[in-house]
């Protein structure tokens with residue numbers, strides 16, 4: 001690179017970017033009192049437009065195009081970000097609903113488990129106590145009383161054996 005180019009770069013390093021008050025394009029502002037890009041300045045004064053000025057216009061257009069593209073990309077990214085946020089919110093909602101459903105299923109399962117345990121105990125009890133359920137007992141009682149009538153001592157000439165068996169039968173009720 002030509003060392004003079006380096007010098008030029010150094011020279012313009014402190015320039016601020018400004019917007020031309022005429023064409024609205026970007027330009028390097030060397031002094032704060034400058035309000036127009038060099039091209040508009042020269043056109044305003046009727047100065048001769050040189051090839052360098054055409055290059056300035058070309059670069060101004062190029063910069064504008066690049067910035068327009070960048071802005072469009074930023075807008076597209078913002079839209080994508082919005083969509084992602086929306087998606088994240090809806091996913092969070094789905095997770096919350098699923099967690100609620102799971103919690104409810106767990107409660108239902110616990111309730112069924114308690115019901116099952118209770119039913120199992122009732123069944124075990126019924127099996128163990130089968131002989132003593134009310135209907136079985138009623139039948140048993142009736143049969144004992146029939147036997148008591150059949151072997152009553154009155155019907156067996158007051159035999160000691162009949163008396164003894166009647167007492168035994170009555171004790172079995």
Ligand SMILES: [Zn+2]
Nearest residue numbers: 020023037040
């Ligand atoms: Zn201008």
